[in-house]
Amino acid sequence: MTESQVKAKSTPTGSLVSVQNVSMVFATGTVALKEANLEIGAGEFISLIGPSGCGKTTLLRLLADLIQPTSGAIRIGGKTPEEARKSRAYGYVFQAPTLMEWRTVLQNVMLPLEVMNFPAHERRPRAEKMLGLVGLEKFARSYPWQLSGGMQQRVSIARALAFDPQLLFMDEPFGALDEITRENLNLELLRLWRETGKTIIFVTHSIPEAVFLSTRIVVMTPRPGKIETVIPVDLPQPRDFETRETPQFFEIATQVREALRKGHGFEVQE
Numbered sequence: 001m002t003e004s005q006v007k008a009k010s011t012p013t014g015s016l017v018s019v020q021n022v023s024m025v026f027a028t029g030t031v032a033l034k035e036a037n038l039e040i041g042a043g044e045f046i047s048l049i050g051p052s053g054c055g056k057t058t059l060l061r062l063l064a065d066l067i068q069p070t071s072g073a074i075r076i077g078g079k080t081p082e083e084a085r086k087s088r089a090y091g092y093v094f095q096a097p098t099l100m101e102w103r104t105v106l107q108n109v110m111l112p113l114e115v116m117n118f119p120a121h122e123r124r125p126r127a128e129k130m131l132g133l134v135g136l137e138k139f140a141r142s143y144p145w146q147l148s149g150g151m152q153q154r155v156s157i158a159r160a161l162a163f164d165p166q167l168l169f170m171d172e173p174f175g176a177l178d179e180i181t182r183e184n185l186n187l188e189l190l191r192l193w194r195e196t197g198k199t200i201i202f203v204t205h206s207i208p209e210a211v212f213l214s215t216r217i218v219v220m221t222p223r224p225g226k227i228e229t230v231i232p233v234d235l236p237q238p239r240d241f242e243t244r245e246t247p248q249f250f251e252i253a254t255q256v257r258e259a260l261r262k263g264h265g266f267e268v269q270e
Ligand SMILES: Nc1ncnc2c1ncn2[C@@H]1O[C@H](COP(=O)(O)OP(=O)(O)OP(=O)(O)O)[C@@H](O)[C@H]1O
Pocket: 026, 027, 028, 030, 031, 032, 050, 051, 052, 053, 054, 055, 056, 057, 058, 059, 225
């Protein structure tokens, strides 16, 4: 299926995120993204998958207004990325947890609320609620160095959700974790997604992770970075560990693998 065929089939009406003919050429001449088109509906869980250098992080950074496209248009809830950023439309979770070592877990989650000048009396209850969502309420007074890598990443998810954004951008948040921790966090993230109704855009190199988490998978290919195809994931919800053992799961994983191979993307995790 071509990109436009898939788009025609699976694009939801009334997109929350709209990417139209977006290209990004860096000053070095690298074409990081070429004429990308993507429509994402509210409540979707979208994974961006592809080999190193295919423009996944670039696309996320464009959406987050960290960089501006060379051409094309991006809208988030009808707003430009800059307007969306200023109206706190999204939270961003990085590959590394980037917590402040001298602040407690609770103080780390409260940080964006301080920066955004939330009323002082609202900060603590909000941060505590978010810690509850990621199952870390008992660790509010701990310091980051007292937590495992997986727990630290959960804190950074709570921090990204602290101001209750509609959208969550996640750039390979579990890439540095061991497989078992990663699978557990995948399950927790899906629960959190269901409970909060957020829209999530998630970068990964892992085919099983993308299939397990997503409502649709955006397969990207490098040189120049482009969207190869968009694969719908119709696995029933709620998903659990057994979902990974079903024939349907393997079927979709094969589709993703073939799309990556078609674009000569060999550097993916099996
Ligand atoms: N600030 C920049 N200046 C110049 N080139 C850049 C810049 N940022 C990214 N690139 C280049 O753009 C291309 C896409 O990079 P990007 O980080 O988006 O890829 P990626 O798919 O996220 O890779 P990875 O999976 O390794 O994180 C790469 O060739 C990269 O070297």
